[in-house]
Structures are given as C-alpha cells and as structure tokens.
Amino acid sequence: MKHLALAVGTALAVSTAALASPALASSRAATTPGAVFFGYKSGGVEVVTQQGGLSRLSVGGGTFVGQFSAAPDGTKVAWVDSQSRLHVKSASGDKVIAKNAAYGGPCLTPAWSADGRRVAYVVKGTATAATVALVGSAGGTPVTAGKTVGVCHLAWSADGRSLAGYAGDTKGVYLLNTASHVSTKVPGIKLANHVDGLSPNGDRVVVNALGPNAEGGDGSWPTAYTPSLYNTKTGKKITIPVRGTLIGARFLTDGTLVVRVKGKSFNTWVVLDPDTYKVSQRVSEIGQAKNLGLLNVFG
Template sequence: MKHLALAVGAALAVSTAAVASPALASSRAATTPGAVYLGYKSTGVEVTTQQGGLSRLTVGGGNFVGQFAAAPGGGKVAWIDGKSRLHVKSASGDKVIAQNAAYGGPCLTPAWSADGKRIAYVVKGTADAGTVALVGSGGGRPVTAGKTLGVCHLAWSADGKTLAGYAGDTDGVYLLNTVSHVSTRVPGIKLANHVDGLSPNGDRVVVNTISPSDPGGDGSWPLAYTPSLYETKTGKKITIPVKGTLIGARFLYDGTLVVRVKGRSFNTWVVLDPDTYKVSQRVPEIKEARNLGLLGVMG
C-alpha cells in the first residue's frame, strides 16, 4: 500500500526541509557542543538554540501548519505562512523573503544551505513533481533548482550540489542535482517518511524507512525516529554500529555522523569517524533536550 503524506489540492506538491548540521569544532570535544532543537507548543513550534545558554524562537499562530526550518547555526527560523509567503524570523524581527511557496501542511517546509546564505523551498503548484526554488536568506530573486518527486523533508548537502527528499506518497527517496537540475531516485529505498540529512557530497543519506503496514504520517518534523543509512548511488544499506535505542542521526559538514541514542535521564550523541564509521566519541546531551527533536549540531 502507499502512504499519503499530504495532498495539496488535487495533486501532491509537498516538501519538508531537513536542516544540515554544522561541523563540530572538534569531533573529540570534551563537552557538549551547541545544538538546535524543536518542540511543539499550542501556539506553534518552538526552536531552541543551545550555544552557551539557551535561546528560543516561536513561529506559529493562526493557521500555521508547521512549515519551518531552523538555520544551521540556530538563531533564525525560515517558515511559510497561510498566504504562501516565505519568512525568516530572528530575535530582531520577521521578514518576508519570497512569495508563492507551496503551502498546505507540515511537509511543505524550506531548507537552509550549509552556510546559511540560501534557502530552498517548493513552489506553489499542482503537478506531482514539485518545482524547487532557491533564494537568498535575506531575500532577492529566486532561481529554479529543478523539479523532483522527492520534495518531502528536503535535505541539502554541504557542497550545495544535491537536495534529497522523499516522495509525497512515501514511495521512495529522490536526489535533485542543483547544477544539472536532474532528479533521480535512490535505489534500495522503497518506502520512507523522513529524510534527515545528506553527507557533504551527497553520496549517503539518513532516512526513516517504513514498511507497507506502517502509517505514513503527516510529514511533521519527528521528535524521534529510527535512522537508516544508505549509499545514494548503489542503494546499499550501511549498518550503524551503535547499540541502544537510536532516535536520530545527523551528518556534520566534514562527513562525521552523529547518532542520537535515547537515555533515561538524558540522551547521548555517539560520534562516528567519517572514514571508518567507528565510534570515536560519546557526548552527553543536555537534560533539557531529552524530549525535544534534534534539528542540528554545532561546535
């Protein structure tokens, strides 16, 4: 069976953004690095940035349906309102930077580039394949990156050349080359309802795969999920050599994979070497984040 993540009008035109994770200052750091988290509130979504202390931004209200993405270093949130306008919100204010963004559900969210200078978003439309546009985080004229069936939970590689997302009906994961504008399906992944990150050159992807009997969900940012790692060219599934209950995983900009493991009092980040995928470090997460979703890790 197929799982419908979100229907927009008469056709699927869906997207969510996965925020790429900034590199740790050192993958062997002795203390917990900074991070960006999410939590759901009655008024919308609260994005918490941990960098020294904790700072929070809330987006929502009205008919907001959860279309947002946090900037890689925290402190800013891109979000889409009910009038199909793309905003960037910070502590200093809220600015509309683009019009005509796809709107209609939590899947339809923007994605930040690794350097925080550009934002990708799906353009409003009715085609099965969504058009993805790129715009400067401060505004400007959008440019088209291409069309793809995989517009859900877009993840952007650190080199800026690849966007990955799963199909709106959860049937497969697709890559969009931002240079050639060509979209291709990742082999080996049948059903998935979350894409959480790409390796720096786009050769590996972190996803949440599902079985035909599992619910597809509505495309909201998950607070926790079971991560799977695949090679995007061959479709080979790579074993994540971490014990315990895995509740997430994120690529850093140097290719390091940080795996989030559930704990009773606090969660733990298990850091895998980018070359060998062996465990190089275990980092305790702050207790305040135990029940929050992880959007990004930073040094």
Template sequence: MKHWALTAGAALALTAATTTPALAGSTGSTGSTGVAYGTAPVSGAVYFRHAGGGIEVQTHRGGRTSGLKVGGGAFAGQFAVAPDGRRVAWIDDRNRLRVTSASGSGPDKVVARNAAYGGPCLTPAWTADGKRIAYPVKGTSDAAAVAVVGADGGGRSDAGRTLGVCHLTWSADGRTLAGYTGDTNGVHLLDTGSRTSKRVPGVKRAGHVESLSPDGRRVVVNTVGANAPGGDGSWPLSFTPSIYDTRTGAKVAVPVRGRLLGARYLSDGRLAVRVKGTTANTIVVLSRAGKEIQRVTEPAKVRNLGLVGVIG
C-alpha cells in the same frame, strides 16, 4: 502533488554538551558553499517544540540558551532551522516563505511569495552556510518545482523539479537536495546544477529524510514498512535512522550500540548519532571513517524531546 493527511507534531526542546578532542587528519578544506571542513568538537545543539499553534526553537551552545518563536494562526508546521539555530525559515498560509531571526538579530522578513503551503512535510531547507534556502513552489504537479533564494530575499533561482519534495535537505557542498515523496514512495535526489532528479535505489518507502552527507553520497532516512500509513508528516520526535548509499542503494551500517533516535551529518562529514539513555540521551559523534571521537551527554530533561540540529 501527492500530499495526504496532515499529522500533528509534538513537543521538543533543549540540550547541553561535553567535548572530546577533534578528529585527527583534518584537511581544513572548504566546500563550494564556503563551509570550512574543519573538525571543531560538537559544542551545542538545536531543538524545537510546538507551542501556541507555532514553533519554539531553542539553541544551546557554550552553556548559553537562546530561543525564538514562529507561526501561529494557520501554521502547518512547514519550517526549517538555520544551522546556527538563530533563524527559522517557514511557510505561512499566504504562500510566503519567511525568515524569522532571534531577538535582537533582525525582524521577520518575507523572502519569497510563491511557496507551496498546506502540508507539514513541505519544508524549506537551509544550505550548510546558512546563506540560501530551498523551498517547494506552489503548484499541482506530482513533480514539484523547487526554488532557491538568498536568506535576505535576493538571488532567486530555479533548482528543477523532483518527486522527492518532502523534508528537503541539502548536501554541505551545496550541489544536491534530497527529499521523500508525499506518499512515502521512495527518496529522490535533485542535482541543483543540472536541475535533474533521480530516485535513490534501495529505499522503497520512507517517511522522513533527515540528512545528506557533504558530497550527497549517503542519505539518512526513516524507512517505513509496507503496511505503515502514508501521508506527509511533521518532523518526527525520534526515528530509527537508516543510511543508504545514494548511488548503489546499499544500506550502510551505523556502528553505534543501543536504541538509536536519529542521526545527522555535520558539514565536514562527521556523523552525529543520538542514542537513547535510561536517564539521559547521548549524542555519539563518529569520524568520516566511522570511528567514535566524541560523546555529548544531554541533560535528563530533554530525554523525550527531539533534536533538530547539531552544532560543531
């Protein structure tokens, strides 16, 4: 497996939200993972920061804040936050995939014992419904095996092998996983049904995969130049998002002005784009047709922190 120098993460944190009317024309359909494709306005967001050798996650929703901590010891930063912000899946130095829940909602639980450990980009990934977790399996091959397990530890299955094992992310329909290679040499899609992997055309080098559209047709990545350092990286505080059509390789324009700090697809196909502000950042929500339908103003205190989830 191609995983190089470890990189240190930095502090991230908390947000607040305002709402506007939901996107018109909702079908209210349901994906194969059971996620309702409705259009509820964005109501909150999820953030993290590195603290005490581990991770502190903070979720803001409906004016309330909740949090939990994971890690410590030899924690390498291999984690993913559930869509609801109430659970964190992470890999410890004993190759165990663990799920830690928010205070009062359940104890820490080991759900798998064969996870790859040692590089911050080797992160697990939650399905959009929060019921299953994909994770890289320990091994020595460049094309790493990926397994899927229930959040309760049941129903383990093999998803196939892929060169794109870094910063795995699911499509909301539950069919596709995307990730970049540990040496930043491209992005790959793993079809969890056929268990086959293919490279996304058009993306030459990428240092982060943030999100897939619900049907897996578009991917949000952080592209890097030819002279940029390779190696497996931790979750970035911010990045300039590039969106590519995963079939044609065409780059898709993001119709939002300003300095963009990231972008994430919601489970119904809306796109949440984070935009840098002078005193506070803004989350701009676009419809599936690319029209602005909502703006969420973040508090000034999170201006330099990083976003890891949007609730809506």
C-alpha cells in the same frame, strides 16, 4: 502501506505524512559543539539553540501547519504561512523572502544551505514533480533548482550540489542536482517518511525508512525516529554500529555522523568517524533536551 495525503495548490498531492557542553570531536578535528532543537508548543514550534547558553525562537500559531526549518546555527527560522509566503524569522524580526511557496502539508519544509545564506523551498503548483527554488536568506530573486518528486523534508548537502527529499506518497527518496537540475530516485529505499540529512557530497542520506505495513504519518518533523543510513549511488544500507535505542542522526559538515541514543534521564550523542564509522566519542545531552527533536549539530 497506509498513507495520509492532502492537496497542495490544486493538484500536488503530498503525504501529511539534551544539549552538549563537552567538546565534540571526530578523528579529524575537535570542535566546540552547539545544537539546535525544537518542540511543538501552542499551535506553533519553538526552536531552542544551545551555544554557550540557550536561546529560543517561536513561529506559527493560527493556520500554521509546521512548514519550518532552522538555520544551521539556529539564529533564524524559515517558515511558510497560509498565504504561501516564505518567511525568515530572527531575534531582530520576521521578513517575507518569497511569495510563491507551496503551503498545506507539514512535510513541505524549506531547507537551509550549510552557510546559512540560502533557503530552498517547494514552489506552489499543480504538478506531481514540483519545482524547487533557491532564494537568499535575506530575500532577492528566487532561482530554480529543478523539479523533483522528492519534495518532502528537503535536506541540503554541505557542498550545495544536492537536495534530498522523500516523495509525498512515501514511495522513495530523490536527489535533485542543483547544477544540472536533474532529479533521480535513490536506489534501495522503497518507503520513507523523513529525510534528516545528507553527507557533504550527497553520497549518503539519513532517512526514516518504513516497512510495507507502516503508517505514512502526517509529514510533521518527528521529535524522534529510527535512523537508517544509505549510499545514494548504490542503494546499499550502511550499518550504524551503535547500540541502544536510536532516535536520530545528523551529519556534521565534515561528514562525521552524530547518532542520538535514547536515555532514561538524558540522551547521548555517539560520534562516528566519517571514514571508518568507528565510534570516536560519546557526548551527553543535558536533560532539558530529552524530549525535544534534534534539528542540527554544529561546531
């Protein structure tokens, strides 16, 4: 296994490892879809949100290393600067909401709660198992969610009870229970360098699983990856019954899995029923999203 790593704080080692217009539906309920995408631009990141029209927010430049995530509806972007300050940027301005965030590795990205009211982030420090804190998206006093080795590309379950992240050395994915503050390693996943989402109750996780000789990468948000789906309790890999070149997958808040499939002129979403994993619908992205990364799908 090949790895790239850097130091965060003084001793925390971490790996530096399109747009839909038709109605998106699962077997449970029809929804009007929106999507949040991103692209790297001019030393920073541009977040592109489709909801009716298109809106854009840019963060970064200078010493920015890519520690960002977008709110579920794309109207805000959380990001970390070189002074360990956690910001939330919106169309109305940019506000610092915490001053103790770990800085220095692109994988140390904040994560948003499903309702967009809170942000989880890794606290700077010296331990391999780092502290994760939660703070209101408008600011306030951070509270501790617990410590975990899985600090990279945090993903938050819709019920608010679980945070998932991969280890900085890519050796496994960990679940942090926000109520008990206990972190446990997910069985079955030996190596991974991206966590892209958790099911609403945290029992399934979408990751970029790695083979034993794969590069660990630099930890940046991937614009495309091959998604793998695992049961977080049993470690069983769940087959994604979708043909073609898969380049991502996202959970809706009801557990519906949206699988992104690469196309020549545009990509396609294949929508899987949350109970049966049967295909319930296919939705075409518009061509403008073809080379952008997908951050979220929402109804």
